[in-house]
Amino acid sequence: MTSSQTKRRLGLLSLLVSVGLVAIKFYAYHLTRSQAVLTDALESIINVFTSGFALYSLYLAGLPKDENHPYGHGKIENLSLGFEGGLIFMAGAFILYHASQGLLHPQPVARPDWGVALLASTAFVNLGVGLVLVRAGKQLKSVALVGDGQHLYIDALTSIVSSLALVLVAVTGVVRFDTGAALLLGGFILVNGWRMLRRAVSGLMDEADTATVTAVIAELQAQRRQQWIDVHNLRVQRYGANLHIDCHMQMPYYFTLEEVHSQLFDIEELIKERFAVDVEMFVHADPCTFAACSLCLMAECPVRLHPFRQEVVWDIHNAVKNERHHLA
DSSP: OOHHHHHHHHHHHHHHHHHHHHHHHHHHHHHHOOHHHHHHHHHHHHHHHHHHHHHHHHHHHTSOOOSSOTTOSTTHHHHHHHHHHHHHHHHHHHHHHHHHHHHHSOOOOOOHHHHHHHHHHHHHHHHHHHHHHHHHHHHHTOHHHHHHHHHHHHHHHHHHHHHHHHHHHHHHOOTHHHHHHHHHHHHHHHHHHHHHHHHHHHHHTTOOOHHHHHHHHHHHHHTOOTTOOEEEEEEEEEETTEEEEEEEEEEOTTOOHHHHHHHHHHHHHHHHHHSSSOEEEEEEEEEOOGGGGGGOOOTTOTTOOSOOOOOOOOOTTTTTSSSOOOOO
16 A cells, blocks of 8 residues: 555545544533533534545645646645644634633533543544554654644543533532633634644745754765765755755766766665655755865875865754855
């Protein structure tokens, strides 16, 4: 089974689970008339829409490159995450408004025992499915699956808080525990919706993924050869699970085109082996100059004018700059 097929199956699992659980939660609200349970049920409606859109985005992300999408369709996963975050944000705002009305005009809670039982069962299912989605999403580098799984975590947490609120109402008889829990959950949902929107915008705007860039540079440094005099202007873009990497590599100016091509091929292959996703890498070869002699590791360079002084260790601070390295 391909990674795209695995993603789609997990997306379908999330959608089916969301449909079943939202029905259970609205039945729990029908029994209890609890504001906290209604909050949980309304938040779960978002699960259905977002899981459906996430499933569609996973289908699109798995399509091959074409003339209109030369870098593939992976960016749709960021759009899916943004769609999910936007709906969650709006749901949180609505829940806060509805809960504030309930705080002013509290309504009695009926049959809290049934509510606790039903919500606890949905929380258990959401935690289990959310764990599967987040683990698979991280392994497959799918922001859509990770976002969907984290949303199920949030849904499970709202169910747990709602259950605790019903227990407090049953024990103390204070109805405002119910509306207080709804207010708390509404604020929590609002904040998490904003965070998901922020991550989606970061991905769509190609914000630098510091962890991935650092890993690429560390791999180049660890596998460094003496022919690789300098690397700079290194950039990493993520399209769904796929990585697009480009950089400038300075090599001896007297190398033949065949020698340069061989070195560039080796660089691309070692980076592809390092990351368990599809990697497209473009390396621009720069000829060395005599100014680079003092940092060049070539032991037997036939044209060296200056003695070797110091190796420049490549890291996140110098390899991303669009300028060749030099010693002070």
